[in-house]
Amino acid sequence: MTRPAAGSHGSTGVSSRMTRSLDPAVVRALGSVVGLDHVITERDRLVVYESDGLTAYRVSPQAVVLPGSTDEVAAVVKILHGAGIPVVPRGAGTGLSGGALPTADGVVVGTARMNRILEIDPVNRLARVQPGVINARLTEATRPHGLYYAPDPSSQSTCTLGGNVAENSGGPHCLKYGVTTRYVTGVKVVIAGGEVIELGGAGRTAAAELDLVGLFVGSEGCFGIATEIEVRLLPLAEGVRTLLGIFETMEAAGHAVTEIIASGLVPAAVEIVDNATIRAVEASVYAGGYPVDAGAALVIEFDGTEAGLDAEADAAERCCMAAGAREVRRATEATQRAKLWNGRKKAFGAMGRIAPDLLVQDATVPRTRLPEVLARISEIGERYRLRVANVFHAGDGNLHPNILFDRNDPDELDRVERASKEIMKLCVDVGGTITGEHGVGVDKRGYMRLVHGPEELAAMAAVKAVFDPRGLFNPGKVLPDAEEAHA
Amino acid sequence: MSLVASLAAVLPGAELPAADDRWPWAAEPAMAVVHPSSTDEVAATVRWAAANGVGVAVVASGRRFRGTRPKGRPFLILATDRLVGTEIYEPADLTITAKVGSRVSAVSAELRAQRQWLPYDPPHLGDRTLGGLVATGESGPLWMGYGELRNHVLGATLVTGDGRVVRLGGRVVKNVAGFDMLKAVVGSRGTLGVLTSVCVRAFPIPLTDRLLVLRGESASVLLPIARAVGTAPLMPVSCVVMTPAPVFSAATALLVRLHGAEPTVEADQRTLEKHCGVSFERAEAGGPNASVPDHATDGAVVIEASVLPTRLPEALVAIRDTVGDTPLAIDTYRGALRASLGASAIGAVTRLTARIEALDGALSARSTVPGIDAEALGSRPSRAVTELTTRLESAFDPQGVLWPSRP
DSSP states (O other), rough: OOOOOOOSOOOOOOOTTTTOOOHHHHHHHHHHHGGGGGGOHHHHHGGGOOSSTTTTTTOOOOOEEOOHHHHHHHHHHHHHHHOOOOOOSSSOOOOOSSTTTTOOTOOOETTTTTOOOOOOOOTTEEEEETTBBHHHHHHHHGGGGTTTOOOOOTTTOOBHHHHHHHOOOOOOTTHHOOOOOOOOGEEEEEGGEEEEEEHHHHHHHTTOOHHHHHTTTTTTTTSSSSEEEEOEEEOOEEEEEEEEEEEEEHHHHHHHHHHHTTTTTHHHHEEEEEEHHHHHHHSSSOOOOOTTTTEEEEEEHHHHHHHHHHHHHHHHHHHHHHOOSSSEEOOHHHHHHHHHHHHHTTTTHHGGOOOEEEEEEEEEEOOOGGHHHHHHHHHHHTTOOOOEOOOOOOOOEEEEEEEEOOOHHHHHHHHHHHHHHHHHHHHHHTTSSSSSSOTTTTTTTGHHHHHOOHHHHHHHHHHHHHOOOTTSSSSSSSSSOOOGOOO | OOHHHHHHHTTTOOOOSOOOOTTTOOSSSSSSOOOOSSSSHHHHHHHHHHHHEEEEEESSSSSSOOOOOOOOSEEEEEEEEEOSEEEEEEGGGGGGEETTTHHHHHHHHHHTTEEEEEEOOTTTTTGSBBHHHHHTTTOOOTTHHHOGGGGTTTEEEETTSSOOOEEEESSOOOOOEEEEEEHHHHHHSSOEEEEEEEEOEEEOOOOOOEEEEEESOHHHHHHHHEEEEEEEEOOOEEEEEEBBGGGGGGEEEEEEEEEEOHHHHHHHHHOOOOHTTTEEEEEOOTTTTGGGGGGGSSSSEEEEEEOOGGGGGHHHHHHHHHHHHHHEEEEETTEEEEEEGGGGGGGGGGHHHHHHHHTTTTEEEOOOOOOOOGGSOOOOOOHHHHHHHHHHHHHHHOOOSSTOOOO
């Protein structure tokens, strides 16, 4: 893709394939800390780390280091920053904004070995984990205690909690339960120069301190590396009701979302999939039983105390029918529910069947503007002769218009870029923003000027400098270079 | 030109000098009180102050302002009482943007007309301004069911200490477009800038709001039951122990609040009673419930201690040992205890802080009585956190204009 150059930090135009060997003395020093088995410098092994989930960007790092403890992370950062070498933190590499994209002159510090659940405290409903713990694994481990970890990004079977903290990840059920930042009560962090600091803590809520935990969450690896994370757990819901609303058009489904939220109902999730997505999913191994002739479908879920759920589901069904639903189905068994969710959560993967490349977009708009925005996205897709498939968190107004394309077609690639920019501008113009949960990374930093003025960007740069005065943590992410601004 | 004349030229509406004594925390009189009516006027005031070496003390309702003394330099009071009114309210989006001087009671009334509300219950909520609420960042016990206030502030306009206008966040419920500076601003008590408008998330008014009451002889008797509430397979929206509890005709009361549809709340009460092995009474909605959030807030010094919920009994003993039998409000899910103390107990606060810190907790103290610098008696951040905080404050307020009493 014709993406902004993401080579050496602090400048553009440096080849992303620039190969410059890491100083052998630095390699030896890193090896003395983590063991040479955990320092990767061979070109063929580095290929794995060239990109994250946004594969359109690829940069080979100088090396990858895999520390196994907070002390090792601190020592590694001290060595690298001492040598003026940028550090790019990486979890599972499932991010969709290029947040873990290496820099050609930098070293990736991966948290894959730091994958232990350190403590589950069921009485205080807390867990303390290392950053490499996979999101879904925490819920599996806490389920025997009647507890779970609420944020559930679609990649939860592979993404890590460290990555979730970096990106302030969301997920379908964040409509009711909120995103990652609501659940992180404390973090141990390695910041510039290898200093280890502890922020927050569930027992320290009375401390008269700035909310540095809240500031750190969502900082996309630009402030430091979280090496221990304390999170709040919730009790498992007694019951759940999952509905599938089937609509002739996306617009009608959008109106149903507005009706449901405005009625005072508090669903756990309201997800929307359009016809293109339904067809892709139903033709794949992830088939969820969605009718392929539907213009759109809503997955609506309520959870909580069993006694009230049927009434809530009935009310949501009435909202759907009032908005013009063709039919509303209910998942009556756990396997049906799991199938519906599998279809929704694996939709991105299913799209691989219908196009070689996929640009997963992410933006948020005020819920009431959903029908209008969906219609205009459709129009933009037609005007640029592109296929756009929508699957997103409708209850939050968090859109994921996915553009299907072939990167080997330069003309189509150019149209993807222009359509994408137009969609972002549309979302901002109606009062929304350029990313709801995927983060800015490298992918969206060119759009940052659509939503932030010079004062806001200067303030963000100043805040980064508080944690990272030399700009050596994840350089080239989040903040735009002036010449790269799309606005 | 004198300072006073210089300020008058910038803000013709300023009271020169300060015309009243509404702010008794200030040991020295302010040189002026200004009442800006727009973000631009706030920015002009702060820029003038920065250029002339004058401190700016922002006062909303004045109720919660830190009782500390300016340190020997002129300062002005920036009152937010003319920054009032709703800017944008979209009921179907469940968001409202209002100027910071708007009373929470006025915002709540506007929301109520659309069957919506703000699910926060810190002390004296009705008297507070929206800006004051956000500046202190206090959620009250309802955070158990709804999350903390900081998670519901979606956007804000902030004038930094050098007069820059920075717009933080936005008006949508999910937004990760850049570093979340808003989180640091909520609860920063004006140290990072002057808020002029904020956008917060509203919620549908629950169909049923039930307060369950269990009377007891003492907090130590009720805390184990409160812990059982905290481990029940459901989520009450708040759980508080208050002592004394004359409004409930009891020495101590455990108060559990349930929200939801009637059948849900009914079932939750049954589950809770079975899980805890007790029978709750129901209090009338809107009755005694209304006084609970303000409990233990009227002393010369108010302390807030926090520990993990399982350590609440030890924290209770520490409080009784050091400051004696004093009114308490205990948010048992959060592990937070608020106590109101007489002025004579001030000498014991340092010892209490040490006891709470020994439980891996923290303590903060405040006073609205002139001459009592209670804040200095609470827990101190670690060296690293202090350094980060200082650098952050300097980034937003390079000349230290805001909060002129800052050490």
